[in-house]
Amino acid sequence: MELIITFIGGFAIFLYGMNQMGKGLQKAAGNKMKQLLAVLTNNRFLGVIVGALVTAIVQSSSATTVMIVGFVNAGLLNLTQAVGVIMGANIGTTITSWVVAMGEWSKYLKPDNMAPVAIAIGAYLMFFTKDKKKKQIGEIFVGFGMLFIGLGFMSDAVKPYRTSPVFKEAFKAFGENPFLGILVGAVVTFLVQSSSASVGILQTIAAATFLPFNAAVYIILGQNIGTCMTALLSSIGANKTAKRAAYIHLLFNIIGTIIFTVGIIIFFTYINPEMGYTETTMTSISIFHTIFNVGSTLLLFPFASYLVHLSGKIVRGQDKPDASNQDTVLRHLDERILETPSFAVENAIKEVVYMGRLAIENTKIATEALLERDVEKYQKAKENEKHINKIERLITDYLVKISNTSINEHQKQIVNNLFNSINDIERVGDHAENIAELAEYHMANDLYLSDDALQELTQMIQKTIETIELAIDARENEDIEAIRKVIQNEEIVDTLEEELRERHIKRLSQNLCTATTGVVFLDTISNLERISDHALNIAYYVKDEIL
Structure with missing residues (x-):
């Protein structure tokens, strides 16, 4: 019970830190966010860049896609513009996983060392400087430090289970059964309402226990599906065009997951079976997470108009004109x-x-x-x-x-x-x-x-x-x-x-x-x-x- 409480508390601090860092980044970005909004044209390539940058600032692809549903509902974005931003949001969400993985690159970047330094810098900038821009940067540093404190708590709570046969058998089942691994990833992400947070949990588990690489990749694929549920829920009560935007996000991740799942099964079965049973690291999770999101965008970007068409088949009919x-x-x-x-x-x-x-x-x-x-x-x-x-x-x-x-x-x-x-x-x-x-x-x-x-x-x-x-x-x-x-x-x-x-x-x-x-x-x-x-x-x- 003590370990469970520690893990939940650590996860709460991690979420708070991520949220605080996102708020600080948004404040620091200020008018630059307005400039990003101004370049949202029918050029889908620009949309991808804007989606990635906004998500990197907000620190949540779920928040970005919910915002996109809102923009489409408000008539400020059309589906052609939205599809590029949605693809970019998936790329931008990988930033958090790279921040989490920093602890593996050097002992000086480990949570125990980074957290106090980041919070000390942030607190100094927030409380002992008068410049508003520096205070906003201080908020980013404090959020960054809180994120690492949360990671440290989660890691400490998971470490005692490193040799647990229950964990070992569960991860083995996830690696041998792609559907089960994808389902677990989707459910966890849906529950925490953030793919960045669920990937952070997976990285913490990978750092503290033995996590097979095949189990990790299937869970990551599921996490990208689970993050779509937030946008789908937010589209309830929106107009039909906004609902289509939410379904484009879901279709994009499902199609990408199917393509990658087939490729991974072939790779682990016929090309390099041993690789699936190697130990996963935080950095390898970041690498695969990035490859999946960038790869899905490259594969499906030319077919964006088909995604728009397919969403129209799912959500049929036209919006009624406004009464007043x-x-x-x-x-x-x-x-x-x-x-x-x-x-x-x-x-x-x-x-x-x-x-x-x-x-x-x-x-x-x-x-x-x-x-x-x-x-x-x-x-x-x-x-x-x-x-x-x-x-x-x-x-x-x-x-x-x-x-x-x-x-x-x-x-x-x-x-x-x-x-x-x-x-x-x-x-x-x-x-x-x-x-x-x-x-x-x-x-x-x-x-x-x-x-x-x-x-x-x-x-x-x-x-x-x-x-x-x-x-x-x-x-x-x-x-x-x-x-x-x-x-x-x-x-x-x-x-x-x-x-x-x-x-x-x-x-x-x-x-x-x-x-x-x-x-x-x-x-x-x-x-x-x-x-x-x-x-x-x-x-x-x-x-x-x-x-």
Whole structure:
């Protein structure tokens, strides 16, 4: 019981260290993750590279594939793009096994020696330096050290069983029965929800006891199938295209496992039977794990389109179109993407921009309702405002979830600015609604603006809409030139508001328009000036992030 508790505790520390190292790497990567997202094109080769790099940073192919399902569900990736990233994720997951194997290369790299050194360096960087980048590197070192402490505990718990006949007979059975070995590998990986972790367990067993090479390779093959279950489970509730992405991951690993299993059986049976009974090392597990994942990618990469086609045979039918803007945004703010917080931040920016575009469109509709005396546009503006309010709540909930993930200080600043931005955008929507209500009042009371008033309003409306459009463009592209134009335009709108107010008061004094019409005019230019103020706020948030 003591040994079991030690092993479980060691495994928990190992998982925590791996998770901590992944969080530190993500924080340190920061905007580089955004650049990775930008190169996701229909070029599958680039997809493989991105998948490998993301998984190396996240330290989990399961997290990457779950994220891919989320991206596909959100419509941010198509299946052609996803298949390359999935293949790359399998390659990236081999990094952890090489980190674990380091202990065999030199006595100085053994867990007992590496752990205290890594934690000491990490603790120093985290607690005694002020530089944020160094603190993030410190988190990586602490995670690295915890990983090695966990390995040490697991190794100590397994060592007493080195001569155990039960272990010996079990490993012999796994080596002689490929199906049994693959099944064990798949089940263990499914239970721990991480192929990197299950490979780490296998390496620990290999270092502490006698593990035949044939048993090890079959278990590794099973581990690559078991890791697909996480993505399959995450696809529950997703659209059909996202489900196909999860099945592509499963098909890729099953087909690769079948090919390698047939080849290994032939090799161990007819070419080199003795090799199957040799003792496995941690490094040999890393080598085979890498050969399998790289080899499967090389073999199946040319047939990626067939995998997409086959997934369509498994998951039949087409996705139904979304019923409303709310459904669309809810699908885009997919919680699976939170597995990779850096990408979740970028996804949130896209939806804030989307909300901004809706507010701009509603401003146009509301002002047109006033200028054109159009009842239908007034009603449309009122409906749109309800959608904007719903979308604000959805984005707010998503931003709260992002703020509770492992993001660096710069990303925290972006998230805080996004909170403020959606509040400003929602206020733009409110002012558009105010203008729509002024239009309705204008029509209901059979009021008419003079030609001069209409011309002046049109001028101010155009400048205001241009200002909010530039602010949303600045948010989307982090465009410093757009920010400068927003600042200039906002000053112009402020000046226009003052001039138009004076001119209209002069018209009122000359009895060129009625007091009731004057209220509509003055309230409209006041709402337009407030819209430009909110546009300036949005631009300043972006300016704070990039300067």
